[in-house]
Amino acid sequence: MLTLEGVGKTYANGVHALDAVNLSVGPGEIVAIVGGSGCGKSTLLRAISGLDTPSQGRVLLDGEKVTKPHEKIGIIFQEPRLLPWLTVAGNVGFGLEDRPKAERDARVAEALTRVGLSEKANMWPRELSGGQAQRVAIARALVPRPEVLLLDEPFSALDAFTRVDLQDHLLGLWADTRPILILVTHDVDEAVVLADRIMVMRPRPGRIFDEIAADLPRPRERQSSAFDRVRRHVMAALDRSLKPVAPSDANEAAAFWW
Amino acid sequence: MSLVRMSAAIEPAAQPKQKTGKSVLARWSGPALGLILPLGLAVGWELAVRAGLSNGRLVPPPSVIYATFAELAKTGELQRHAAATLARVVAGFGIGVVVGTLLGAITGYSMLVRRFIDPSLQALRAIPSIAWVPLFILWLGIFEASKVTLIAVGVFFPVYLGVMGAVMSVDRKIVEVGRAFRLSGAKMVRRILLPAVLPAYVIALRSGLGLGWMFVVAAEFMGASEGLGFLLVDGQQLGKPAQIVAAIVAFAVIGKITDWLIVGITAPFLRWEDRFKSPAAEG
Ligand SMILES: Nc1ncnc2c1ncn2[C@@H]1O[C@H](COP(=O)(O)OP(=O)(O)OP(=O)(O)O)[C@@H](O)[C@H]1O
Ligand SMILES: [Mg+2]
Numbered sequence A: 001m002l003t004l005e006g007v008g009k010t011y012a013n014g015v016h017a018l019d020a021v022n023l024s025v026g027p028g029e030i031v032a033i034v035g036g037s038g039c040g041k042s043t044l045l046r047a048i049s050g051l052d053t054p055s056q057g058r059v060l061l062d063g064e065k066v067t068k069p070h071e072k073i074g075i076i077f078q079e080p081r082l083l084p085w086l087t088v089a090g091n092v093g094f095g096l097e098d099r100p101k102a103e104r105d106a107r108v109a110e111a112l113t114r115v116g117l118s119e120k121a122n123m124w125p126r127e128l129s130g131g132q133a134q135r136v137a138i139a140r141a142l143v144p145r146p147e148v149l150l151l152d153e154p155f156s157a158l159d160a161f162t163r164v165d166l167q168d169h170l171l172g173l174w175a176d177t178r179p180i181l182i183l184v185t186h187d188v189d190e191a192v193v194l195a196d197r198i199m200v201m202r203p204r205p206g207r208i209f210d211e212i213a214a215d216l217p218r219p220r221e222r223q224s225s226a227f228d229r230v231r232r233h234v235m236a237a238l239d240r241s242l243k244p245v246a247p248s249d250a251n252e253a254a255a256f257w258w
Numbered sequence B: 001m002s003l004v005r006m007s008a009a010i011e012p013a014a015q016p017k018q019k020t021g022k023s024v025l026a027r028w029s030g031p032a033l034g035l036i037l038p039l040g041l042a043v044g045w046e047l048a049v050r051a052g053l054s055n056g057r058l059v060p061p062p063s064v065i066y067a068t069f070a071e072l073a074k075t076g077e078l079q080r081h082a083a084a085t086l087a088r089v090v091a092g093f094g095i096g097v098v099v100g101t102l103l104g105a106i107t108g109y110s111m112l113v114r115r116f117i118d119p120s121l122q123a124l125r126a127i128p129s130i131a132w133v134p135l136f137i138l139w140l141g142i143f144e145a146s147k148v149t150l151i152a153v154g155v156f157f158p159v160y161l162g163v164m165g166a167v168m169s170v171d172r173k174i175v176e177v178g179r180a181f182r183l184s185g186a187k188m189v190r191r192i193l194l195p196a197v198l199p200a201y202v203i204a205l206r207s208g209l210g211l212g213w214m215f216v217v218a219a220e221f222m223g224a225s226e227g228l229g230f231l232l233v234d235g236q237q238l239g240k241p242a243q244i245v246a247a248i249v250a251f252a253v254i255g256k257i258t259d260w261l262i263v264g265i266t267a268p269f270l271r272w273e274d275r276f277k278s279p280a281a282e283g
Helices: A041-051 A086-091 A103-116 A128-141 A160-177 A186-194 A225-242 A246-257 B002-010 B017-052 B063-075 B077-109 B113-123 B130-138 B144-168 B172-180 B185-221 B227-239 B241-270
Strands: A003-009 A014-026 A031-034 A058-060 A073-076 A148-150 A180-184 A196-200 A207-213
Touching: A003 A041, A014 A041, A014 A058, A014 A207, A031 A041, A031 A186, A031 A225, A041 A073, A041 A148, A041 A180, A073 A128, A086 A103, A086 A225, A103 A128, A103 A160, A128 A160, A128 B130, A160 A186, A180 A186, A180 B017, A196 A225, A207 A225, A207 B130, B002 B017, B017 B063, B063 B077, B063 B241, B077 B113, B077 B144, B077 B227, B077 B241, B113 B144, B130 B144, B130 B185, B144 B185, B172 B185, B185 B241
Parallel strands: A031 A180, A031 A196, A073 A148, A148 A180
Antiparallel strands: A003 A014, A003 A058, A196 A207
C-alpha cells in the first residue's frame, strides 16, 4: 500500500511545482499519470522514489515513511540509463550485488529471458537498439522484485510499434509479481491500455485534477468501443485541465494567447 | 595512394572480394605513407655523405648513428644512462600521479574545496615549470631530489586537471541510477564514479607521462652525471652529434614504450568504450 499525504514540492528557485497531492494505491494496482508538460509529473514521481524529498507532506509505503531511495521502490527513467561499462547481464544484475553469485546469475538469466534478450547477455549497452536498451532497463528495475515500480515516460522515445510491444512486455512482467505500477505518460492510449486508474494533472502549481477509472477487462482490446469511451473521457479531462477555470488565471492565459 | 583509399570508401560493398583486397591495402597504406618522407630523407642523406657531397660531421648519416648506438649499447653505457633516466621519470611520475589524482578527485567532488584551492593551483600552473629549477636546486640540492620534484610538478598538472574535469563531468543521470539503487560513499565511488572517470583518467595519465619525459630532459640539463639528458649535454660539449641523436632516439623509443604500457594495461578495462573508430581501423 502506497500512500501520498499532501505531497508538495517547491524547488530552491521558488518554482511551486507540486501542491498537496493525495493518493492511495493498493497492492498490484496500476496507476497512470497524464497531464500537460511542466505540470509536475516527474516531480511527483521523484518524490515517491525518494530521489527528491517533498517540501510538504509525506510518502508512506506500508506505513513506513519514504525519505530516501527504498529497496522496495524501483524506478525506470525516460532514457535507459544503462551503465556503459557493464554488459547487459551486468546491468540487469546491478541491484543484486549483495546476493550470492549463483542466485544473481539465475535471476539475471531469468529476467533476460522474460524480456527476450537472453542471447544479448554478454553484449555492451552500445550494441543495443533503443527498444532493447529500454527492455534491459525494465529488467534491471524488476530483478530486485520491488513492490512499487515507477516509470517516467519510459517508452516516449520509441516508435509506435516498439512501444506497443514493450507495453505488452511490461504487462507480462507485472503479472509475475504484481507490483504497484505508477506510470507517467504523454500517450493517452498507453494510459488506457495499462492502467486501472488514470490521474489527470493540472499545472501551476501541479495538482490532481481528475481521476478516471479504467475498469476494462484484460488483455485490453485497443479497438473496442469500451476502450474508446475511456480514451475520450481522458482526452476531455486533459482538455479541461489545460484551460483556465478561475478568472484569476485569465491574465496569465492572455499573456500566452499567441 | 590516398586515391585508392578514397575510392574504397566511396564504393558500395557490391564487390566484397575486391573490397577485402583494398582494405588490406588501405590498412597499410596509412603508416606506409607516413614512412616515405623520413626514410627517403635518411637514405638520401646517407647516399649524399657516401658520395662525398657532405662530410656529415655536424649531421651524421644513419650508419654512423647506428654505429654509435651499437657502441654505447655494447659498453653498457646506454643501458646505464637509460636506467637512470627511467628511474627519475618513474619516481616523478609516481609522485605527480598520486598527488594529482588525490587533489583532482577532491576538488572535482567538492565545490568548496575547489573554490578554496583551485585558483592557487591555476596560478601556479601559469608559471613555466622550468622557472622553478633554481629554487628547487636551492631547496633540495643538485642531486636526485630536485630532479624528481621538477618531473613530479610537470606530471601533476595534467593529471590534476584531467581528474578534476572527469569527476566534475560525470553524468548526473548515471549517478542518479546509483542513488536509486541506494549506493553511497565507497560503493558509489567503486561502482559508478571510478568506471565513469576511467577513460578520461587514462588520457590524463598519458599526457602526464608525456610531460614527465619532457621535464626529465630539463632536469638532467641542470647538471647530471648520468642519464640520457647527460648524454645529450656530453655530446654537445664534446662535439659528438651522433651521440646526441642516439640519445634522442633512445628517448623516443623508451617514451613510446611507457605510453604503450599505460594503454595496454588499461585497455581491458575500457573495452566498453563507445569510441569513434575510423572505417579503416574497423575493417
Ligand atoms: N530541478 C528543478 N529545479 C527547479 N525547477 C524545476 C526542477 N525540475 C523541474 N522544475 C520545474 O517544476 C515544474 C514541473 O516540472 P516537472 O519536470 O515535474 O514537469 P513534468 O510534468 O514532468 O513535465 P514533462 O511532461 O515535460 O516531463 C516545471 O515548471 C519545471 O520548470
Ligand atoms: Mg517529466
